[in-house]
Amino acid sequence: MSDSAERQLTADVLVIGGGPAGAWAAWSAATNGAKVVLVDKGYLGSSGATAPGGTNLLYLPPDKEMREQAVASRMKQGGYLAEPAWIHRVLDQVYTNLELIEKWGYPFVRDENGTPMRDHLHGPEYMAIMRKVVKRAGVKVLDQSPALELLVDEFGVGGARGVSRQDDLTWEVRANAVVIATGGCAFLSNGLGCNVLTGDGYLMAGEVGVELSGMEFTRKYAPSPAFGSNTRSRLLGWATYYDSDGNEIVGGRQGDFLAEALLKGPVYAIMNKADTPEKQAFLRKSHAIFFLPYDRAGIDVFTEPFPLTLRYEGTVRGTGGIRIVDDDCSTTVGGLFAAGDAATRERITGSASGGGAFNASWAICSGTWAGKGAAAHALSHRQSAATRDLKPAGRYGLGGVASSFENVVPSQELIKEIQDQVLPLTINYFRTEQGLKQALHRLDNVWNRVNSQTPQNVREQVRARETAAMAATARWMYTAALSRKETRSGGLHGLAEYPGQDEEQQHRLLVSGLEEVSVRTEQVPVSGVAVTAVAATSEEVQAG
Amino acid sequence: MIELVSEERCISCNICVKVCPTNVFDKGEDGVPVIARQSDCQTCFICEVYCPADALYVSPYAEQTVEVNEQELADKGVLGSWRAIIGWGPGRTKIAAIDTTPFIDRILPPRTIRPQGVSEVLRGGS
Ligand SMILES: Cc1cc2nc3c(=O)[nH]c(=O)nc-3n(C[C@H](O)[C@H](O)[C@H](O)COP(=O)(O)OP(=O)(O)OC[C@H]3O[C@@H](n4cnc5c(N)ncnc54)[C@H](O)[C@@H]3O)c2cc1C
Ligand code: SF4
Numbered sequence A: 001m002s003d004s005a006e007r008q009l010t011a012d013v014l015v016i017g018g019g020p021a022g023a024w025a026a027w028s029a030a031t032n033g034a035k036v037v038l039v040d041k042g043y044l045g046s047s048g049a050t051a052p053g054g055t056n057l058l059y060l061p062p063d064k065e066m067r068e069q070a071v072a073s074r075m076k077q078g079g080y081l082a083e084p085a086w087i088h089r090v091l092d093q094v095y096t097n098l099e100l101i102e103k104w105g106y107p108f109v110r111d112e113n114g115t116p117m118r119d120h121l122h123g124p125e126y127m128a129i130m131r132k133v134v135k136r137a138g139v140k141v142l143d144q145s146p147a148l149e150l151l152v153d154e155f156g157v158g159g160a161r162g163v164s165r166q167d168d169l170t171w172e173v174r175a176n177a178v179v180i181a182t183g184g185c186a187f188l189s190n191g192l193g194c195n196v197l198t199g200d201g202y203l204m205a206g207e208v209g210v211e212l213s214g215m216e217f218t219r220k221y222a223p224s225p226a227f228g229s230n231t232r233s234r235l236l237g238w239a240t241y242y243d244s245d246g247n248e249i250v251g252g253r254q255g256d257f258l259a260e261a262l263l264k265g266p267v268y269a270i271m272n273k274a275d276t277p278e279k280q281a282f283l284r285k286s287h288a289i290f291f292l293p294y295d296r297a298g299i300d301v302f303t304e305p306f307p308l309t310l311r312y313e314g315t316v317r318g319t320g321g322i323r324i325v326d327d328d329c330s331t332t333v334g335g336l337f338a339a340g341d342a343a344t345r346e347r348i349t350g351s352a353s354g355g356g357a358f359n360a361s362w363a364i365c366s367g368t369w370a371g372k373g374a375a376a377h378a379l380s381h382r383q384s385a386a387t388r389d390l391k392p393a394g395r396y397g398l399g400g401v402a403s404s405f406e407n408v409v410p411s412q413e414l415i416k417e418i419q420d421q422v423l424p425l426t427i428n429y430f431r432t433e434q435g436l437k438q439a440l441h442r443l444d445n446v447w448n449r450v451n452s453q454t455p456q457n458v459r460e461q462v463r464a465r466e467t468a469a470m471a472a473t474a475r476w477m478y479t480a481a482l483s484r485k486e487t488r489s490g491g492l493h494g495l496a497e498y499p500g501q502d503e504e505q506q507h508r509l510l511v512s513g514l515e516e517v518s519v520r521t522e523q524v525p526v527s528g529v530a531v532t533a534v535a536a537t538s539e540e541v542q543a544g
Numbered sequence B: 001m002i003e004l005v006s007e008e009r010c011i012s013c014n015i016c017v018k019v020c021p022t023n024v025f026d027k028g029e030d031g032v033p034v035i036a037r038q039s040d041c042q043t044c045f046i047c048e049v050y051c052p053a054d055a056l057y058v059s060p061y062a063e064q065t066v067e068v069n070e071q072e073l074a075d076k077g078v079l080g081s082w083r084a085i086i087g088w089g090p091g092r093t094k095i096a097a098i099d100t101t102p103f104i105d106r107i108l109p110p111r112t113i114r115p116q117g118v119s120e121v122l123r124g125g126s
């Protein structure tokens, strides 16, 4: 990128990403007194994994016994890699914040006793409210403005640079604290809302020396129409599955039956367990997005078979991400914070998936904490970021360094090569040591060419950087996966050669490095101290 | 994939250009946005939710383009149908306000199969 950006801004806190985590971070930083800029690759309100569909959330009343039970069950499911204090903290904070969402105008339904049911959010409604709230808090929002690289000096991170893709110009935001909330990495697998999620934040963090944690817990696919994108598939609980001869496929060993069946041939489903018009109408008013593709394709899902596939979800409903080291979601680099799917969710999910309620709750809580932490960090800084001697930290996929014309590689070619190693069930679902080694070797080969992309315009610039980010993410994933020689509870990682859970490996795996990837282990912190949730200021509670 | 911007219906507000997460549209010279990068479309349907004129059609086919007939889509009530279901637009009830999801356990089928390592077939995490 050229030396001076065409659009220059200075703030206290820069939030990169405008999904729920970024929105909450921006709101939280602003309500804690910081001047905030939020940039999103797409648009705050419509972009990311939550916006087009929606999410179920953790909403447990503050009943001690109930919560202890929930925590204990999650600890077991997550292979004892989570931390009870952090799960409790999320249960507390999300409860408070869901009340706020209602005050801000979300029309939660009530049960017969008038109790509000705050455990599900429709994406478009939720994120439209978040946009309003964030703007009302005074945050400057730059849509269609993907961040490409961080700015750093000897004291840590001090902002970022990127492009405004609709005005064809470069921007630079200087800020003494940065929250990475760029979501996960789903490798352009066409899952609902997920093609903006290419691991950009992981690469940015990796380039300033931050480690990633839990990247082996990425064996996650979601059912979707074979022809479509909708990976919101909870309603398949009302389906029966069939092979192409119409024989019922029954849940088999270790629950791998869908993946196993898909290796043999096409799989179909019929929603015939919703067997009355009342049940059918009921389901249509829950996850409406589930029906949309089938309705449009002219398929009556309650009576006719529809073809399914599995789409890879990487770290979106996998669990790994940027390692956070403190209660405020700070990282090991000064001024850098991470929230949502960009951060590891191991502290609350361990080795299990956070999809289904934990991840969406985490996005809310980690955003709130990171925003507050970032504001405190920035406001305690002595020097304005405008006068710091900051340098861009990006090294990969930023174009312009192909050594000769013949070496130029189109991004599309590299993306295909990455997807060939990451998407197939045979490599990434049915993981074996040999399979992953071979895939990693091929990914190293892709990595060696990420700097041979020569983007010619803004769109290609963004793609080239996304390509580098996906290549880096894939290498971290498989390096970590090869280092965990066991199959841990939760189903998010296993190696055929090591079918059981190994007590000796009840630790976390941290990966780092870009040229050479290295791995080290970290003991799960035993934090006895219960950490309290950030209380909403009384003013905010009344504002609604 | 996005297949249609109806010139007849479009009121040139450019909302779709602004909100599309993958930047598929360009502003059009005549005011009607053009589908400039169709292959970048992620089939998320959100542009339809935001379009105030029911002028867009996203086909359910994520990985192939298909021919569409605007008249037919209009006659069948498909144009604007997703926005109507979400309940956006004057005089409509938001789907959030009549959400049945919190009560979904009341109609659970007796026997459910629940694959591991596969998301959200029944209760993912909770
Ligand atoms: C279909 C589906 C259903 C789900 N259902 C549930 C559920 O029921 N319960 C649950 O707990 N979880 C669920 N999840 C997971 C949940 O959606 C995510 O955990 C949540 O959206 C994470 O929020 P986030 O803000 O971290 O990321 P996202 O919502 O993905 O947002 C990330 C944002 O970052 C932006 N961005 C990316 N790169 C850049 C860049 N370089 N510069 C600027 N901006 C960038 C993107 O445009 C996007 O707006 C589901 C996920 C999917 C895909
Ligand atoms: S949102 Fe609808 S009305 Fe507005 S410009 Fe796009 S197509 Fe036209």
Ligand code: SF4
Binding pocket: B001, B002, B019, B020, B021, B022, B023, B024, B040, B041, B042, B043, B044, B045, B046, B047, B048, B058
């Ligand atoms: S469906 Fe989604 S990605 Fe496609 S044009 Fe509409 S908003 Fe953009």
